[in-house]
Amino acid sequence: MAKSTSRLEGITAMVTGSSSGIGRAVALQLATEGAKAVICVDVRPGLAQPRSNEDALPTHEVIQSRHGNEAAAFMQCDISVEEDGRGETLGVANVMRNIAELTGRIDVLVNCAGIGLFGYPLHETSLEIWQKQMDVCATGSFLMMKHSIAQFLKQEPDQNGSRGSIVNISSIGAKYGLRGCGAYCAAKAALLAVSRSAAVDYAAQGIRINVILPGYIQTPMLQPVLDDRETHAGFEEYLNSSIPAGRLGQPRDIAGAAVWLASSAESAYVTGSTFTIDGGFTAV
Ligand SMILES: NC(=O)c1ccc[n+]([C@@H]2O[C@H](COP(=O)([O-])OP(=O)(O)OC[C@H]3O[C@@H](n4cnc5c(N)ncnc54)[C@H](O)[C@@H]3O)[C@@H](O)[C@H]2O)c1
Numbered sequence: 001m002a003k004s005t006s007r008l009e010g011i012t013a014m015v016t017g018s019s020s021g022i023g024r025a026v027a028l029q030l031a032t033e034g035a036k037a038v039i040c041v042d043v044r045p046g047l048a049q050p051r052s053n054e055d056a057l058p059t060h061e062v063i064q065s066r067h068g069n070e071a072a073a074f075m076q077c078d079i080s081v082e083e084d085g086r087g088e089t090l091g092v093a094n095v096m097r098n099i100a101e102l103t104g105r106i107d108v109l110v111n112c113a114g115i116g117l118f119g120y121p122l123h124e125t126s127l128e129i130w131q132k133q134m135d136v137c138a139t140g141s142f143l144m145m146k147h148s149i150a151q152f153l154k155q156e157p158d159q160n161g162s163r164g165s166i167v168n169i170s171s172i173g174a175k176y177g178l179r180g181c182g183a184y185c186a187a188k189a190a191l192l193a194v195s196r197s198a199a200v201d202y203a204a205q206g207i208r209i210n211v212i213l214p215g216y217i218q219t220p221m222l223q224p225v226l227d228d229r230e231t232h233a234g235f236e237e238y239l240n241s242s243i244p245a246g247r248l249g250q251p252r253d254i255a256g257a258a259v260w261l262a263s264s265a266e267s268a269y270v271t272g273s274t275f276t277i278d279g280g281f282t283a284v
Pocket of ligand 1: 020077172
């Protein structure tokens with residue numbers, strides 16, 4: 001059994017987009033920091049294209065192998081669907097009911113699920129692309145927040161006065177222009193705006209909502225852009241030379257901040273805040 005710290009001892013956390021990239025790193029880190037249960041929520045159980053044997057194991061199975069069977073569960077869910085999903089894929093309302101029945105209490109939601117429909121200047125952005133991008137990154141995250149908050153409000157505050165903490169993964173694109181990413185940036189800006197508004201609405205009830213704006217993070221979402229040496233010739237080199245930290249971000253760079261924001265002991269007075277994590281890219 002792997003060693004864990006007690007920073008998040010006893011909490012139940014939900015992570016959307018947990019099968020890949022940032023969500024996977026966050027889910028693994030929450031378990032390492034002592035979460036009693038990490039509920040992994042994703043539209044698919046594993047990575048689309050695993051690059052190693054370790055990658056081939058679904059996130060909840062990695063957590064179970066390190067911390068025991070009770071430490072994780074997987075719920076297949078399309079976060080852009082509110083009620084019953086299709087086939088094995090549930091809607092958000094069903095997932096929340098299942099989790100509440102399973103655990104009785106939910107302390108943390110980390111909203112990482114997302115899609116990146118990049119490479120479309122606005123005049124080439126179909127309504128379908130715009131809608132799809134909004135459905136997942138704006139509407140899906142809203143639905144997860146809506147149903148989590150309804151559950152948080154039923155719960156007694158913990159010893160730090162917290163009924164629940166939400167960490168939303170937006171993007172630097174919510175604040176800065178990214179080439180060919182109009183729909184993506186709009187969806188991420190919507191997530192930022194709804195998070196701030198909800199933080200104001202629920203602060204007095206002990207519910208905290210914060211937003212992380214990652215820069216360029218090396219994950220399966222970004223990899224095809226880096227690998228496409230024709231359309232994006234020199235892009236990786238450009239990033240490495242213009243990010244003051246001198247490298248792309250890694251999923252663990254985001255996971256540490258998400259754990260801190262999840263912890264009611266460490267960040268009890270932090271709500272409605274925005275954290276840019278981009279190796280200094282937007283500070284230049
Ligand atoms: N990688 C970056 O450079 C970067 C930068 C800024 C923000 N982000 C954001 O971080 C989050 C995580 O991105 P990542 O880079 O780890 O991407 P990723 O593609 O590696 O992971 C995204 C996960 O979300 C899941 N997902 C997609 N649609 C879903 C749906 N409808 N319901 C449930 N799950 C769904 C996917 O199955 C996948 O497992 C995203 O919201 C992304 O927009 C990423």
